[in-house]
Amino acid sequence: xxxxxxxxxxxxxxxxxxxxxLSGWITTGPRTKEFERKITAYIGCRKTLCLNSATAxxxxxxxxxxxxxxxxxxxxxxTYCATANIVVHCGAKPVMVDxxxxxxxxxxxxxxxxxxxxxxxxxxxxxxxxxxDYAEINNLVNEPEIKKMFQPGSAEQQQLGRILVMSDAxxxxxxxxxxxxxxxxxxxxxxxxxxxxxLTTAExxxxxxxxxxxxxxxxxYANLNMKxxxxxxxxxxxxxxxxxxxxxxxxxGYKCNMMDIQAAIGLVELERYEENLERRRxxxxxxxxxxxNKSWALLPAYKNDQKESSYHLYLLRIKGANEQQRDxxxxxxxDRQVSVNVxxxxxxxxxxxxxxxYKMEDYPQAWSKYExxxxxxxxxxxxxxxxxxVTDAVIAAVESVI
Ligand SMILES: *Cc1c(COP(=O)(O)O)cnc(C)c1O
Numbered sequence: 001x002x003x004x005x006x007x008x009x010x011x012x013x014x015x016x017x018x019x020x021x022l023s024g025w026i027t028t029g030p031r032t033k034e035f036e037r038k039i040t041a042y043i044g045c046r047k048t049l050c051l052n053s054a055t056a057x058x059x060x061x062x063x064x065x066x067x068x069x070x071x072x073x074x075x076x077x078x079t080y081c082a083t084a085n086i087v088v089h090c091g092a093k094p095v096m097v098d099x100x101x102x103x104x105x106x107x108x109x110x111x112x113x114x115x116x117x118x119x120x121x122x123x124x125x126x127x128x129x130x131x132x133d134y135a136e137i138n139n140l141v142n143e144p145e146i147k148k149m150f151q152p153g154s155a156e157q158q159q160l161g162r163i164l165v166m167s168d169a170x171x172x173x174x175x176x177x178x179x180x181x182x183x184x185x186x187x188x189x190x191x192x193x194x195x196x197x198x199l200t201t202a203e204x205x206x207x208x209x210x211x212x213x214x215x216x217x218x219x220x221y222a223n224l225n226m227k228x229x230x231x232x233x234x235x236x237x238x239x240x241x242x243x244x245x246x247x248x249x250x251x252x253g254y255k256c257n258m259m260d261i262q263a264a265i266g267l268v269e270l271e272r273y274e275e276n277l278e279r280r281r282x283x284x285x286x287x288x289x290x291x292x293n294k295s296w297a298l299l300p301a302y303k304n305d306q307k308e309s310s311y312h313l314y315l316l317r318i319k320g321a322n323e324q325q326r327d328x329x330x331x332x333x334x335d336r337q338v339s340v341n342v343x344x345x346x347x348x349x350x351x352x353x354x355x356x357x358y359k360m361e362d363y364p365q366a367w368s369k370y371e372x373x374x375x376x377x378x379x380x381x382x383x384x385x386x387x388x389x390v391t392d393a394v395i396a397a398v399e400s401v402i
Contacts, residue, residue, distance in 0.1 A: 004195040004339035031260035043183035045208040045378040047217035054192035054205030056256035059086040066154025076106035078361040096124045105132040120391040126172035129310030147381040168202030175310040183208040201262035280311030290391035314376040321372040341375040
């Protein structure tokens with residue numbers, strides 16, 4: 001069976017992790033700090049904090065901004081549950097909106113319709129690595145009428161004076177937006193290094209800060225870092241310095257720091273990431289060439305004059321297929337020894353959100369994308385022969401059902 005998304009682990013990864021394991025310091029320390037500096041340089045943002053997941057990073061940012069009960073946070077209905085779960089953790093309400101007709105990303109028009117005086121944050125998601133419409137979203141939150149509606153509930157909200165835009169960039173490290181790397185395009189972007197993502201540390205994530213001038217990103221970094229370590233005034237490494245054992249706890253913080261063992265994997269991944277992206281781009285082109293003349297194939301966007309994908313997921317859609325037919329096609333592909341997937345079940349289909357009153361029929365675009373979507377394998381180690389196996393399996397499976 002051809003796997004869907006195995007990590008790229010080789011002797012170089014093993015050697016770097018081994019060296020950390022034998023170094024005498026295995027949790028947050030010099031490797032994590034080096035990884036943060038290198039991500040900042042690669043992305044072109046102001047400051048980066050690494051954590052043990054993107055989910056933790058996004059939640060810490062909401063906590064930093066003071067999001068709480070009574071607040072609203074706008075999220076797309078088409079995403080992984082983490083995007084909305086963090087809002088619930090803060091006691092606020094996820095206001096789900098539909099996606100755009102042109103791609104799998106949040107609709108700016110739908111955002112506009114759902115902004116109220118309670119809206120504190122918008123979380124666009126770059127589904128499959130294709131950036132959301134940040135220029136339009138950044139303009140929207142800066143419109144005088146929208147700013148006038150904003151009611152600050154914390155010092156940070158007062159200083160920003162408008163809705164915060166936090167990109168759920170779990171899929172999109174290395175994506176380009178108007179000639180810049182995504183992560184330098186809006187207030188804050190949070191990348192995931194989970195095992196199935198483009199760039200992995202097994203588990204992990206990075207908060208890339210890019211807040212407007214006037215915000216002290218070094219101070220925000222220190223604050224988020226403190227929140228990620230039980231609210232301690234010093235991290236474990238600082239406490240090992242001579243005479244520096246005493247510390248205070250400033251608030252009941254969380255425990256979500258990145259270990260140097262993880263950062264060692266990430267440093268290897270980042271160093272060869274452009275090579276990884278090249279291969280992913282070639283895989284997308286292979287799939288598009290194989291399907292472009294098929295009348296049943298709806299192909300994903302991955303490059304235009306504004307944006308270029310990070311080539312995380314190839315979201316193929318089967319024109320006219322309903323959910324049952326799509327599921328049959330998936331079975332047919334697995335029967336031909338190829339693993340595929342579906343990204344994503346829209347949140348209103350999941351018990352946690354269905355039971356909170358969200359209804360699938362309120363999100364027709366999300367449904368129409370989900371019901372006929374199949375995600376194909378994309379990873380560095382796929383050979384051209386493997387790709388032929390995938391496209392043969394997909395074509396045979398589709399044409400036996402449709
Ligand atoms: C993977 C994923 C996340 C969560 O990332 P973690 O690092 O596992 O917390 C969030 N949002 C989306 C869209 C994802 O795919």
